[in-house]
Amino acid sequence: TDLPEAIRxxxxxxxxxxxxxxSLQNFCHIDEVYPKPADIHSLLDSLLxxxxxxIKTPLQIQRDYAKLxxxxxxxxxxxxxxxxxxxSAADALLAQQLDSGESPTLILSTRVxxxxxxxxxxxxxxxxxxxxxxxxxATVEQDIAAACSPQARRIKESRLAMGYRIVTAxxxxxxxxxxxxxxxxxHRIDRGTEFQVMLPLMPPDS
Numbered sequence: 001t002d003l004p005e006a007i008r009x010x011x012x013x014x015x016x017x018x019x020x021x022x023s024l025q026n027f028c029h030i031d032e033v034y035p036k037p038a039d040i041h042s043l044l045d046s047l048l049x050x051x052x053x054x055i056k057t058p059l060q061i062q063r064d065y066a067k068l069x070x071x072x073x074x075x076x077x078x079x080x081x082x083x084x085x086x087x088s089a090a091d092a093l094l095a096q097q098l099d100s101g102e103s104p105t106l107i108l109s110t111r112v113x114x115x116x117x118x119x120x121x122x123x124x125x126x127x128x129x130x131x132x133x134x135x136x137x138a139t140v141e142q143d144i145a146a147a148c149s150p151q152a153r154r155i156k157e158s159r160l161a162m163g164y165r166i167v168t169a170x171x172x173x174x175x176x177x178x179x180x181x182x183x184x185x186x187h188r189i190d191r192g193t194e195f196q197v198m199l200p201l202m203p204p205d206s
Contacts, residue, residue: 037070047083064109081163085195093131105132129195135179174198
């Protein structure tokens with residue numbers, strides 16, 4: 001009578017191990033000389049699986065994915081950027097004291113949008129990673145901005161500064177960190193920290 005339940009348990013464990021192995025394989029992918037089309041949602045989901053296997057405290061994940069075309073990018077480097085953001089956000093979120101009844105939550109959303117001001121025109125992909133923590137003090141935001149400056153990178157490059165360089169210099173994109181009040185009318189959390197990564201949708205022959 002115990003055998004069917006044991007078989008189901010073994011199959012479930014094997015499936016989880018297979019998913020983790022695939023996620024690690026994607027994360028450790030060595031990029032080619034040229035960028036290749038990548039599925040941003042599959043990349044994010046693989047990283048979330050790795051993140052949830054790393055932490056022991058319950059962490060809620062909310063996904064608000066729009067339909068995205070493949071993005072020309074260096075998937076391995078971009079995966080390191082997203083993993084650095086997710087790890088930093090999760091560590092800070094779990095270390096903070098939330099209001100009673102609130103669960104630590106990460107919200108991931110994607111969409112296709114127009115190019116930001118002062119950037120080449122065309123269609124871009126936006127990835128937002130937000131949390132429901134109390135937010136960053138203004139001094140910390142200033143420290144992050146300073147760490148991403150060329151002067152600071154020449155001295156010592158932090159994980160976020162390296163991510164900034166990969167997104168902006170390597171992919172011609174945009175990387176921002178914001179901590180502010182959001183309105184419910186915008187369908188966003190009312191507080192927390194937000195990481196924004198924007199990537200241009202390059203034509204296949206560029």
